[in-house]
Amino acid sequence: MTFYFDVDCGFCRRAAQRLRRLAPLIDVAPLPLRHHAVFRTAGGDELGHRAIGAALSRGGGQWWVRLVGRVLLLRGLDAPLTMAYRVVAANRPLVSRLLPGV
Template sequence: MTFFFDADCGFCRRAARRLQRCAPLIDVAPLPLRHHAVFRSAGGDELGHRAIGAALRDGGGAGWVRLAGRVLLFRPLDRVWSGVYRWVAANRPLVSRLLG
């Protein structure tokens, strides 16, 4: 199981390091991505917020991490999480500055 993130994005690098600490059972690898994070597993690929959710659900060590992943994968909330993900992706420089 591998989570791929945008290698050129400071926010993405920082978030991927945090993801790796929360989900130690997955590999995290940088790629020159522009649109979506990707989580690749035997079940196929997930993109965007669903990639983050699947990585947390499948690779999380703590129960709360796996639960957070399930919340991100809860289909009735896809529009909400997708909108948040798209906003963050479109404003990565701003989000990086705001988060330091």
């Protein structure tokens, strides 16, 4: 199971560092992605917020991390979470500049 993030995005790199700590059972690797994160398993790929949710729910080291992952995967939340993910993804350079240490 591997989570791929955009190597050229400061926000994405920082989020990937946090994911490594929260979900130690997941391999986290950089790729030159442009539109969304990818979580790849033998069963297929999850994209965007669903990639984050799948990585947390399947690789989370603590129960609450796995719970947060499962919440991100709730079908009823797909529309608002997809919108939020797209807004952040479309503004990655700005988000990276606004966050200290990125």
